[in-house]
Amino acid sequence: MRTRPLLFLPALALTLALTGCGGSSAASYGTGERSISVDAGETFTLEVPASSAMGENWYLADPEPDTAVLDYEGRRDDNDAGEDGTQYFDFTASHKGRTTVKLVHCPNGFCHSAAEATAEPASSAAPNAGPVPTATGTPQTRIEYFEYEITVR
Structure with a gap:
């Protein structure tokens, strides 16, 4: 009995592709990771806790990252966990350089x-009265910026 090894190659290629090998x-x-280094061509995600059911959301803020360094691929939401949801901001490092990604955290439906x-603000009692602070810790119950310094090698 003679086997034909070439017949197995497509099946092997499909298996490797499906398993991500x-x-x-x-x-x-x-x-908690605000200083990030990645290689050119690498994709990465900023993962932030968000409970959209509780009015908590995140947005990419101005100024947007330098498009000569990063390509913004978009935002994804995972709200299946109810109050413990997650939002993802996807990027591709396109060229060597440095840039800042600025996300604004909007808790409790404030924005x-x-x-x-x-x-x-429409009035001094508005929850976003005054300048938006830059966060130094974990997300709080106020509107605040989270800045990520990205270095592409």
């Missing part, structure tokens, strides 16, 4: 966009 998934960084978070 030899590939790698995108690196993910949370709110529904980055522009709304930084708009002048």
Whole structure:
């Protein structure tokens, strides 16, 4: 009986592709990791806690990252966990350089966009009265910026 090894190659290639063998998934960084180094061509995700059911959301804020360094691929939401949801901001490191990614955290339904978070308040009692602070810790119950310094090698 003679076997034909070439017949197995397509099946082997399909198996490797479906299992992800030899590939790698995108690196993910949370709110505690604000200084990030990646290689050109690498994809990565900023992963932030968000309970949209409780009115908590995150938005990419101005100024947006330098497009000569990073490509913003978009935002994804995982709200299946109910109050413990997650939002993901996906990027591809396109060229060597440095840039800043600025996310605005909007808890408790205080804002529904980055522009709304930084708009002048209608009254001094508005929850976003005053300048938006830059966060130094974990997300709080106020509107605040989270800045990520990205270095592409």
